[in-house]
Amino acid sequence: MLTFLRYLVAAPLLVASAAGVPIACQLLSAYTLRRWRDTPFDVGAELTERLTEYDGFWPIPLALVLFVVLWRTTTVWPRIALLPSGCIAVGGLITAGFTELLSTVAALAAPLVAWTLAWLAARVVSRPVTGDVRRSPAEVGVRLRGGGRLRVQSRRLLLDKLPAPVHAAATVNRVALRFDRITHVEVGNALTPALWRFANSSELTVTPGPVLRIIGGGQEWLLPCDNAEELHRLVTERAAVRAQADPRPPLESSRWDLAKPLWSLNGDPAQRNTQKVQNGQHWLLVMSALTTAMALFSVYRVFTTSWGYLIGVALFGGIGYGTARAWWSFVTSQRLAEENPRSPLADDPDPRHLPVTGWSSSPVALGHMSDL
Template structure:
């Protein structure tokens, strides 16, 4: 119930960021233009035009639709808010020579305002981390010392924003661990700087201080975070409530093609990596969304202007379906590689061994890096 109230508080911020900011910039642009031409300006009529005309500002409903689909993934909300405001900023740059300075400045500032509102909405939902948040599906992001970010999602942990993998054969730049595969969680500390290599061959420098240790799915994570005890509680409580087994495909499936190259890289020495790891292929999703909207618009024109627009329905609908299918195929393979950078047949690391030199199962005070 408390989580529902958090979403109610966040909803006005999201609507303001995704719809209020771009519509406000549009109204300001029209107002300055009408004032320059000395023509009347009716706020109600202009607002009604923005909300009702069929060829209106399509990025707004697209952003709102994405928010509904990704209502649990709070880290994506600021990016989604940039969809309509980014278009406003581009339009402001193009028309900078025709609009007044105030309108141009407002258009250029729109992405920053929209991003801030969406970020605040995400903070309202996920922080502070209380009992209702720990048991809810809402994503909670935790910054790590030395780089990296832990995202506690509905069914799994995701570790992203890591340094680039140190091997050119690495196929993913982040790793994930499903709650149902976690076998061990503990809080410890490192007393001296150390380098930890994750299963995707990314290396993170562990600075002295509290560290969260997570073992499962053949992986072992050492996560340097200052609130390690709170993060451990978040992970264990959510895993107890939200863990749900998901069967893996047969090892002969082509969906493993992105994961298998990682299984034999654990013992390889670091190499100079000049290749950029692909992540998400978001351009396919954007292309699919745009062509789908054009196909829906063509459907509307079929009923209003004749069957000639059926060609647009078939053309844009086919492109939208094809790009969406390609994106989904890539994402499912990538997700499988993130969750299985070790072979499903591999055993979990032994929780009794010392993962790095200077590891201690007892917490230490920051700055206390030796026993002397």
């Protein structure tokens, strides 16, 4: 019930970020134009005209759909909000030509305002981390000391924003661990700085202070974070509630093509990698969204203008479907590589061994934390 109320409060902020900000920016641009031409300005008529015509407003419904589809992935909400406001801002700058100060300022401020509103919505859903958040599927992002970010998702832990892998053969710059494969979680302390290498060969500096240690799926993570005890409780409680088995495909499947190069990364390479590994192939998803929107517009034109727009429906629809399918195929292989940077046949590290010099385990005191 509390989770529902959080989303109920966040919903107006998301709608305002995706629709309110770009519409307000467009209306302000229209107002300055009317004032420059010394013609009357009717808010209702202008709003109706812009919402009933194809005038660059297709990103708004697209962003709203993405919010619904990615309702659990709160860390991407600010980036989704940038889609409509960014498009409107570019159009506003071109229209204003940097001559209308008010329109120019509005166009520049629109993406910042939209991003902030979506960020606030994400904070409403994921903070503070009380019992309802720990048991919910809503993503919680945690910044780590020394770089990197842990994303506690619905079914897994995802570690991103890591330094570039030291091996050029590394195929992913993120690692993940499903809740059903976690075998050991403990809070410890690092007494001296240390360098920790993850299974994809990304290295993170473990600075002195509290550290969360997680073992499972053949991996061992050391996560330096100031709120290690709270994070320990979040991970263990969500794992107990949300863990779900996910059978892996046979090892001869082509879906392992991105994961298999990671299994043979051992030691330091002769020459360290200096290039950032690209992940996600987001350009395919963007192209699919753009061409799908154009296909839907062609469908609209078929019923309002001419049957000749069927060519646009077939062309843009085919491109949209093909790029979406290619993106999904890559994403499924990438997800498998992130969750299996070690071979499924590999054993888990022994939790009795000290992971780094200067490591000390510490008891976890949970009694003083609220369970609301």
